[in-house]
Amino acid sequence: QSVLTQPPSVSAAPGQKVTISCSGSSSNIGNNFVSWYQQLPGTAPKLLIYDDNKRPSEIPDRFSGSKSGTSATLGITGLQTGDEADYYCGTWDSSLSAVVFGGGTKLTVL
Amino acid sequence: QLQLQESGPGLVKPSETLSLTCTVSGGSISRSDFYWGWIRQPPGKGLEWIGYTSYSGNTYYNPSLKSRVSISVDTSKNQFSLKLSSVTAADTAMYYCARRFYDSSGYYSPFDYWGQGTLVTVSS
Numbered sequence: 001q002s003v004l005t006q007p008p009s010v011s012a013a014p015g016q017k018v019t020i021s022c023s024g025s026s027s028n029i030g031n032n033f034v035s036w037y038q039q040l041p042g043t044a045p046k047l048l049i050y051d052d053n054k055r056p057s058e059i060p061d062r063f064s065g066s067k068s069g070t071s072a073t074l075g076i077t078g079l080q081t082g083d084e085a086d087y088y089c090g091t092w093d094s095s096l097s098a099v100v101f102g103g104g105t106k107l108t109v110l
Numbered sequence: 111q112l113q114l115q116e117s118g119p120g121l122v123k124p125s126e127t128l129s130l131t132c133t134v135s136g137g138s139i140s141r142s143d144f145y146w147g148w149i150r151q152p153p154g155k156g157l158e159w160i161g162y163t164s165y166s167g168n169t170y171y172n173p174s175l176k177s178r179v180s181i182s183v184d185t186s187k188n189q190f191s192l193k194l195s196s197v198t199a200a201d202t203a204m205y206y207c208a209r210r211f212y213d214s215s216g217y218y219s220p221f222d223y224w225g226q227g228t229l230v231t232v233s234s
Contacts (some may be wrong), residue, residue: 002156033220035220035221037157037220043226044206044224044225044226044227045149045157045206045221045224046224047220047221047222050219050220050222056222088156088157090157090220092218096173097170097173098159098172098173098174099159099172100159101156101157101158101159102156103156104156104157
């Protein structure tokens with residue numbers, strides 16, 4: 001049971017937009033920055049979004065992050081088959097004094 | 111370009127100690143604003159943070175693993191290491207090493223550089 005809750009899977013057609021939610025509490029998302037990671041099949045996680053909504057320079061602007069209260073959202077527009085991956089949210093939990101991750105969401109581009 | 115590479119035994123017996131090393135290249139491990147950590151992922155499951163340390167020895171561990179974990183830095187080899195004692199089958203996972211940074215305002219970055227991971231199986 002993960003501290004952060006994500007849907008197990010989402011799907012959309014190529015070219016479409018998809019959002020992935022990450023739900024937490026005031027001890028984690030509500031008071032700490034959220035990051036998102038993309039894990040392509042058989043590879044290590046890659047930082048996609050940090051500080052709720054910032055992108056590393058190499059990440060295309062098709063990827064975006066937002067946060068409201070104790071929930072965060074990853075958005076991906078112009079879906080490509082190469083976006084098929086597992087996506088994880090992560091943050092610090094001040095009550096647990098631990099880095100916590102969501103359970104991951106598998107994105108399928110139909 | 112910073113690169114991290116995990117190494118260590120792929121098979122560990124139950125009750126023994128799992129030992130892994132992460133070699134850092136393309137940058138120095140001896141910077142006060144860097145933290146060096148470990149994250150694991152059981153087969154088919156999600157990510158679990160294990161802990162991280164600075165080169166000076168400030169360590170932070172996942173409370174659920176704290177009694178069994180030790181992370182240390184060897185600045186002479188530009189490496190850091192993970193030791194996990196009394197392992198069971200539940201410790202079977204892909205183990206990743208990663209870096210995060212810290213600034214004087216108290217800001218901690220997420221893990222921005224990751225190794226490719228090494229699979230450790232606990233079995234007799």
